[in-house]
Amino acid sequence: GAVVSQHPSWVICKSGTSVKIECRSLDFQATTMFWYRQFPKQSLMLMATSNEGSKATYEQGVEKDKFLINHASLTLSTLTVTSAHPEDSSFYICSARGLTSGGSDTQYFGPGTRLTVL
Amino acid sequence: AQTVTQSQPEMSVQEAETVTLSCTYDTSENNYYLFWYKQPPSRQMILVIRQEAYKQQNAMENRFSVNFQKAAKSFSLKISDSQLGDTAMYFCAFMNTNAGKSTFGDGTTLTVKP
Numbered sequence: 001g002a003v004v005s006q007h008p009s010w011v012i013c014k015s016g017t018s019v020k021i022e023c024r025s026l027d028f029q030a031t032t033m034f035w036y037r038q039f040p041k042q043s044l045m046l047m048a049t050s051n052e053g054s055k056a057t058y059e060q061g062v063e064k065d066k067f068l069i070n071h072a073s074l075t076l077s078t079l080t081v082t083s084a085h086p087e088d089s090s091f092y093i094c095s096a097r098g099l100t101s102g103g104s105d106t107q108y109f110g111p112g113t114r115l116t117v118l
Numbered sequence: 119a120q121t122v123t124q125s126q127p128e129m130s131v132q133e134a135e136t137v138t139l140s141c142t143y144d145t146s147e148n149n150y151y152l153f154w155y156k157q158p159p160s161r162q163m164i165l166v167i168r169q170e171a172y173k174q175q176n177a178m179e180n181r182f183s184v185n186f187q188k189a190a191k192s193f194s195l196k197i198s199d200s201q202l203g204d205t206a207m208y209f210c211a212f213m214n215t216n217a218g219k220s221t222f223g224d225g226t227t228l229t230v231k232p
Contacts (some may be wrong), residue, residue, distance in 0.1 A: 040119075041207075043209065043224045107153075109163035109164075111160070
């Protein structure tokens, strides 16, 4: 099946620094990738939709200058949390839209990145 | 806008028994996909089963099957012969076929008891 990787799996940083999270589709090309944020025992909250070669589309309430998204190629999207603060601490998950071996349209998820801002 | 509702925050089932998780959704679209994802303690989202809205036949994947009622906008998941490894949070999701955006329910935490 399709595999999506995320790096790093966890990161601890000081308040005011920036953190970059990478999301890669390893064995398929993803024209669209999505970034989610998840708090403990809660659902996934869509932050933005990332299309290769174009600007990301952010959901209402998500600060685009705070969460910079770049989708440079069909297999790589990055999320940069700029000037991170403790309230940005969360679990960030990316997903990539691709086709199953049977040709079905599906989202495949990365393993997530746990961000802790001190 | 689409909404997805999972009315059961927590459920439990005895090992080897059958359990059904409910999900309802609201949309004005005719073409879409529905999914059930499993999120174990590792927090990796795992696709359990998918259903295309245009298909009348209910999807099945081994011990997992769905009851898709399009008119009622209902999409329940049945897990047969429950195993300890099925313990996880389960999310129902609606996917728009054009934009590919998914809307998730709040999740149901399932505990399989030995």
